[in-house]
Amino acid sequence: MPLRLPDRLPAIDILKHENIFVMDETRAHSQEIRPLRIVVLNLMPLKITTETDLVRLLSNTPLQMEICFMKLRSHTPKNTPVEHMMMFYKDFDELATHKFDGMIITGAPIEMMDYEEVEYWAEIREIFDWARTHVTSTMYLCWGAMAGLYHFYGIPKYALPKKMFGIFRQYPLSQALPIFRGFDDSFFMPQSRHTEVRREDIEAVPGLEIIAASPESGVSIVMARGGREFFITGHLEYAPNTLDREFRRDKDVRDDVELPVNYYRDNRPEAGPVVSWRAHANLFYSNWINYYVYQQTPYNIDDIR
Structure with missing residues (x-):
């Protein structure tokens, strides 16, 4: 089954060229299915790139999902067109x-x-607390993971x-956990942090x-509340060329x-990257959606506590 995405989201055309099945809202409304509702608080400066990276991974499941993008009322992004934010993002207050x-x-x-x-920070803390009672399972990435561990x-x-x-x-330290189902004894993860x-x-x-x-890179994944919270210090969602873009950007300045x-x-660098994390990234997100979201969330979404 496909992801349900807002009409005209740029990621739709990008991912269709990768043969990834996505469905816009107009078509999805014709199907009588209770989709999983996934909200993304996107704090990265290049919003469209991050949207595409996450949607690519979330699409690798037979479940239908409705993706919603959240923004902060207390911060205006500088690197994404205002029109894009107005069309595809909603303030926390609205959600x-x-x-x-x-x-x-x-x-x-x-x-x-x-x-x-x-x-x-005040709004981030408000959202973190809200997620604990309004979301079945929350995944915190990189700075989000460190901020969540600090706050809670x-x-x-x-x-x-x-x-x-x-x-x-x-190295997985608890391989019996469903989040690592199908994993090898080790896996690779991109890291980009100070x-x-x-x-x-x-x-x-x-x-x-x-x-x-x-x-080498220390703690990479922390779990809390039986899988209702995952804190990931790296970037399994990164596309093959993301670190290359960061390297070329930084070395110029x-x-x-x-x-x-x-x-x-x-x-x-002229030889290009070797992609060694893609398979486990897809498996990790699929396991999260299946075992910690779909199989744990109530059918009546209002029953989430």
């Missing part, structure tokens, strides 16, 4: 009375700031001596479980930019 089967909260390019210094559990973040940048091998959360802080908090980690680790063929 606060609704309930959703699943939610994804993305990263944001503000990780070096203290949380309390972020202009929209007091887990601090630490500045890294240099950017964690590249593709790093991860801060980290530490194992010892997380292990000291009851209710938090580190379920995947790397000897700074002189301390290193090659992304384990990314380019023979470590040569």
